[in-house]
Amino acid sequence: MAAECREQYLMPIVLLIEDDLDLAATLSDYLDLEGIQCDHASSGVAGLTLVERAHYDVILLDLNLPRLDGLEVCQRMRAAGMETPVLMLTARDGLDAKLAGFRAGTDDYLVKPFALQELVARIQALAGRRSGQAQRLGCADVEMNLPERTVTRGGQPLRLSPTGWRLLETLLRASPGVVTRATLEAALWGDEVPDSNSLKVHLYHLRQVVDVPFALPLIHTLPGHGITLREAP
Amino acid sequence: MAAECREQYLMPIVLLIEDDLDLAATLSDYLDLEGIQCDHASSGVAGLTLVERAHYDVILLDLNLPRLDGLEVCQRMRAAGMETPVLMLTARDGLDAKLAGFRAGTDDYLVKPFALQELVARIQALAGRRSGQAQRLGCADVEMNLPERTVTRGGQPLRLSPTGWRLLETLLRASPGVVTRATLEAALWGDEVPDSNSLKVHLYHLRQVVDVPFALPLIHTLPGHGITLREAP
DNA sequence: TGCCATGCATAACCCTGCGTTAACCCCGAC
C-alpha cells in the first residue's frame, strides 16, 4: 500500500491465488506499482475463503495449484454464485486446457510467460466492465465507494450525513490538493450559501466522524488557503 | 446452479466487423453452427451505424479495416458511451499493438490464427458476464428466477405483487449499488409518477415480505442517497 | 349478478435526525 494519496481514483483490488511464492511476490509488487492493490492467497482453499470474505474486482488464478487446482476453484466460485471476473494464469498453452478453463467459468486466459503490461491491461479491462464497482475514491486509509455509497476508514465503516458525504467527496477528489472554503461552499450549495457559519459546522461534524476516532488526523486547514485531506499537514 | 445457468444461456448475438469477406463468411457460418447469431459489417462506418441501431452482446472487431481502423471504431464507440464488450481480432501479435487495443477500450484481444473453439469460448465469456444474469438474479439468500417468475429467500418462496416484483428486480439489478428514489420511481412508472407517497408505501410492503419474516434485513435506506439491497447497510 | 380477494393510490400521522442559526471561545496577527 502506497503511503501517499493516490492520484488514481480508479484503483482495482485483485486477489492473486498462486502457490509459487516468488512469482506471487514479483506480480504483487509490479501490480502495486501500477496502482492495483493486490491480496495474495497461496492455496485454493485460502483463496476461496478470502473471496467469500472480501470484495475483489478481479481474481488472478493460477491453474496449477497443489490440492485444489484452478479449474476446481473457479467452478466452486461460480457454483456459489460469485460473479467476480476470473483471469486464469497458466503455463499450459493447449487448446483443450483453454477450453476447459472457459468451461469452468473463467473470463480470460493468459499463458505464461506473459508481459506484465498485458496482464495489467487485461485486469483493467475485466475490472472496468463492472464499471459500477470500480469507482472508488481513496486517500490514506479512507476509502469511498461511490456506487455503494459507503465510506470506510481503516476498514471501519463511517456514518455520514448527505452533506458530510458531499464535503468528504470534494476533499477526496481534490486530495492531496487544497480546496478553498469558497469552493467547498460552492460544491455544497452552489450560489445560495446559507450562512457563513454553516461550512465550519459541517467541517466540525465531518472531523468528528473521520478524524477524532482515529489516531492520525487527515483533515487539515491551511489558514488563509483552505482545507486539505491528506496524511501530512 | 450457476454453472448450469451459464450453459443454459443461449444464442448470444454478435456483430462481426471485418472487411475480408471470405474470412467473415467462414466465421459467420461457424458461429451460427455453434448457436451464436452473427451479423456482419464490412467497414468501420457500417459497423458503427449497426451498433447504434441494434443490440449486440459482443462485437468482433478486426483491427485492420480500410479507412476507419479497429482502434478508431472502438474509441468512437466508447466515446459515445456504448458499453458493449469488444473482442479485437488481429494478425498483429506485438505487445504494443495489444496495449493500444486495450487502451482504445477493447475487452479482449485474440491473435490470428486462432482456434475457432477458443473464439467461441471467449465470446461466451464476454456475453455471459453481461447477460448471464438475464435468467436469474440474486443477492445474499434472495433468488429471483425471471423466466419462471419466482422469488425465494433462503429457499422459501415469496409472494410479490407486480409492483413489488419490479421494485425488487430493480434493486437486485443494482445490488450492491444504491438506487435513488427517483430512479426507482422511473423504473416503476416512467414519467407519470402517481404520488410522492406511493413509492414509500410500496417499499414498506416489500420489506414486509422480504425482510420482516427473516432475521437479517436486506433492504436498507441510506438517507439522502437512496435504497440498496445487500447484507451490510 | 353480486361477492370477495387482491393490488394500488392517496391521505394522514409520527418521529428521527439533518441543517441552519446563533452563540461563545481560542489564538495569532497587527
Add this chain to the structure above:
DNA sequence: GTCGGGGTTAACGCAGGGTTATGCATGGCA
C-alpha cells in the same frame, strides 16, 4: 489591546422517511 479567522456547542425547525387506514378499481368465482 483589538480584530478576525476558525473551532466548539447547543437549540430549533423541518423534511425525509416509516407506518397505518381508507377507498377504489379489477378480476375470479359462485
